[in-house]
């Protein structure tokens with residue numbers, strides 16, 4: 001257990017309210033973000049919270065960056081840039097699980113699992129916020145053809161570089177504020193964070209659900225489009241974007257735990 005003070009608690013609530021006020025979080029999103037913050041703060045104190053904060057602030061800013069260019073993709077993804085509890089827990093849930101485990105068994109390598117799961121979340125978020133700004137259409141790993149931007153399981157060079165950078169930024173920051181971390185660990189953990197976005201892409205290309213609008217023909221992750229119900233064209237109904245995000249954040253963390 002770390003120093004969990006009233007100041008820390010006030011800080012978490014303030015950030016969540018700010019997230020809601022700036023429309024980055026819905027009410028349920030702000031509540032679950034507070035919960036995630038409290039668990040992480042209780043386990044890793046300010047250190048854990050600043051790492052979480054870096055992820056939250058950078059992805060909120062990125063989702064606002066060149067928003068008009070990404071409007072069509074928002075329609076496709078069934079979600080707006082306002083994050084609800086499902087999206088918050090998809091990205092912050094794995095980090096919370098590693099934090100709770102750390103409080104219970106106090107195993108130091110859980111800190112690595114924690115930062116890797118945040119790095120994976122950041123990696124995936126950066127890829128999906130910056131990738132769509134690339135000029136060309138992305139390449140689908142499923143059909144091996146060019147597809148519309150925002151399609152799950154599709155990759156572009158800019159998106160891939162962004163996801164590597166997204167992981168690196170989180171691990172580099174952790175490295176700077178953790179004197180005991182080595183350069184080797186910096187490199188290895190960055191790659192594990194990046195692995196998360198690879199898992200995300202592979203699941204997106206395979207079992208993640210995708211629907212098609214019967215009116216306009218758009219392929220989407222939304223169950224409704226043009227105010228009509230959409231039809232499933234691929235994947236499993238249970239495997240939506242949030243489930244895929246959760247798995248791709250928790251899996252690299254588990255592998256790191258096994259290694260260390």
Ligand SMILES: [Zn+2]
Pocket residue numbers: 213214215216217218225226
């Ligand atoms: Zn439609």
